[in-house]
Amino acid sequence: MMSYKLSVILTALIIILFLPALAHAQLTPPQEFRAFDTPNDDGKSLSLTWKVSLENDREGVYYVISAAASADGPWYQIDKTLSTIGYKSDFPQYFGFGDDNKLWHFYEASKIPDVMDPITSTAYFRLAVTDGTKTVEFPNMVSFAPQGNWFDKSKINILIFVIIFSSLILFFISLARRNPNLFIRHIPGLDAIEETIGRATEMGRPILYLNGLLDMSSLSTIASTSILGKVARKVANYDSQIKVPCYDPIVMSVCQEVVKEAYAEAGRPDAFKQDNIFFITNDQFAYAAAVDGLIVRHKPAANLYMGYYYAESLLIAETGAATGAMQIAGTDSITQLPFFITTCDYTLMGEELYAASAYLSREPLQLGSLKGQDISKAFIIFVLIIGTIVSTAESLFFIHLFKTF
């Protein structure tokens, strides 16, 4: 009797102890398998989701996804993914940051090899779970047709900030139209341009102007060509000479046009020499060597380096300093700023390069945009302070708000 009771208790204990293991050894059909159009895409993939399962999601178990172009098949296995990876929460760009995203598996199907690559029309899917020995399938197949989306909802935060900042800047531009007397702080580097041109004229030496190493699609190059226009006009007024060696042929063509127009506006179109604006090469160090050669041979009275630079900045600016030229640099290349600061008389840092054109023209509308830019910066500082407080309080809200995809 006693031994019978003992054996029952022992059996019960064994069952209790090994029950989780027995339960884990079981595979259950995946639950709530769904197919739908992948959000925020160009219409070339479908999304599949199914419920996370305690029984299935463990080491050694895989989900097998099969697809077909028609309900009757033929079926192709398109993937076999580990059951412990691939959740909706890994894709906040599609599903946001909700906690329940961790309860769903997610798979993005973009092709059925040899049949449809990428998926552009209705596709059919089956889902099974396997541990290598046993396979259990979701009873139904699912299907959907992908569609291209017209708005990427994951970029809504960017859109909101674009609207806020653009409105602020445009508001101050319109304000400047009504009240043109806007205060703007002095930028010594730009105030010195007139002096450098005067000095060059007195010395009878040319002015060297560089546009940086980026092409015409870069804002720093556009800003640089704008400043060139203003400098060239002053050069034309003083009857001095400007030399512009270029790194990019398109930038060269634009610079030729800009300088030509500036000379025409100054009433001295005859003094314009197209040969002074020329292409060298688009190889970084060969360009630096050629510019150094120019500086050493022609000994310009002033060197103006406006635009984006890389490691060649010091090679050029130090050679310029050695010839005793007055040097003004303006760049948004943060890593090269220290080199320009140590070798040039004046350096425009970052946004000052973009502001230079507005500053030199003193045109109210342009100055208005600078005002708007400053107010936007004040707004960013305010958001930074709030964000620091909120994040210190361990809230993820602000981090999610500024997350970009």
Add this chain to the structure above:
Amino acid sequence: MIKRQIPLMIAFVMGILFIIQFFVPHQLSQDLLTGVNKWLMIIGGISLLLGINSLVHFHYVQIKRETPGWGFSLVMFLCFGLALVAGFLPSIVMWFVEPAKAGAEPVKWLSFIPLIPPFEPGSTLFWIFRNGISPFMATMFSMIGFFIASAAFRAFRARSLEATLLLIAAVIIMLGQTPIGQMLWQGIPDIMVWIFSVPNTAAKRAIWFGITMGTIAFSLRIIFGIERAYLGGTDQK
């Protein structure tokens, strides 16, 4: 008038269009972006001809006028010619050799030219790259070491409190980057990492904010035609 209005109109339409394009994932929008990028590549390729024209003209004038350093212009023409020959010759020779292959009779007098496509190992252009361009580039880059010593000697002066702070930071970084920092005091590398991670990062982020806001403002000025000096001329009206 038209010469200015049409480019301004293009800048406005394309500016607005590509702001919208950024938010539209649809295939049409992607095709538009790909198409414009292709055009940019085509224009870039064609513009190289402009560049070559300018380069050749500039150096021709230098030689003709015998301006100081005109000998370098001769070197330029020599290198230009060599690179051109090295790039094109294998293709031209292949053009002659290919039809002869059927008869299996190699063109002996051409055998000194390696028939390897340009820039692949073994080709003449690859040889020029490895033995000419590479050492030249490395030499130019290493000159920075000499120049930085001269620039540091001149610029790092304790003129003001800010300049002194900059000077101290520079010395700590230079010491921290080499074993002598640790030899002098164990804490120097840690201070170096702190300077990199805290004050340096803070300053960089501030500059980045400024650059980003400047980018938005400058782009809007271009899109709305307020900034038009890049089209030539200086008057905004």
Add this chain to the structure above:
Amino acid sequence: MTKEQRFTVTRWIIFGLVALALIIPIVYNKYIKLPDTSSRVVKNIYDHIESLPEGSSIIMSIDFDPSSDEELRPMVMALLWHAFKKNLRVIGMTIWDAAAGGTLIDIFTTVAKEAKKQDGVDYAIMPFKPGSSAIILMLSQDIFAAYPQDYKKAETRDMPVFKGVKSIRDMKFAMCVSAGQAVDIWIVYGKEKGKMPLGAGCTGVMATDYYPYLQSKQLLGLMGGLGAAAQYEVLIDKRGTATDSMKPQTVVHALIIVLIIIGNIIYFINRQKT
């Protein structure tokens, strides 16, 4: 002597001193002994590679041209040697065309020969493909779509080195050594989509750009310039080019500090005079 002449003379004296500070330690390299150094950011990379089990897959993106070769090659060689010593499987790639032949292939084949590793089994070299960010995005989805063939035009799918690997998500580590924008691209696209631990190597002057990414844990570790490579050589106990090159670099750094001090003394004397 005019101001300009004084400037030129001083400059040439400095150039001469720098030349001596470089040449003497190079010639008498073996007589100079420097203490070993280590930094946490470099050791993080070493510790991670050390912790990986044998046979794990890692990817290395080599993105620098010949101008930065002297500074960055020792770093890649040390990292690669460590990975081979640990019997890891290494995929080599580049998103910079100038790094494709002379740099990527050369470094991999040299180190692999020394470590007696076999192409296609222990390592594989991918050909250059344009599109930088697009390539890395593709790697996070399907590595065989990005690189169906290696640089010798062999099918990657059939290679033992790719066994069990479908994308960079299956990689245990990614390391980008770059002299340009490649590290930024790897952080934005590779780390974000691939989720694997990412390390970065760059030139000394660029290192300051990447410290914020260490704070945000987007980078596991950072190797900046020759100094970091020398530290790594000490960690793997295989002293080579970086350790040797640190000697002239250390002397030049010391010289620059001395020059700055002399410059300031001259400045203060002149200021007192005026």
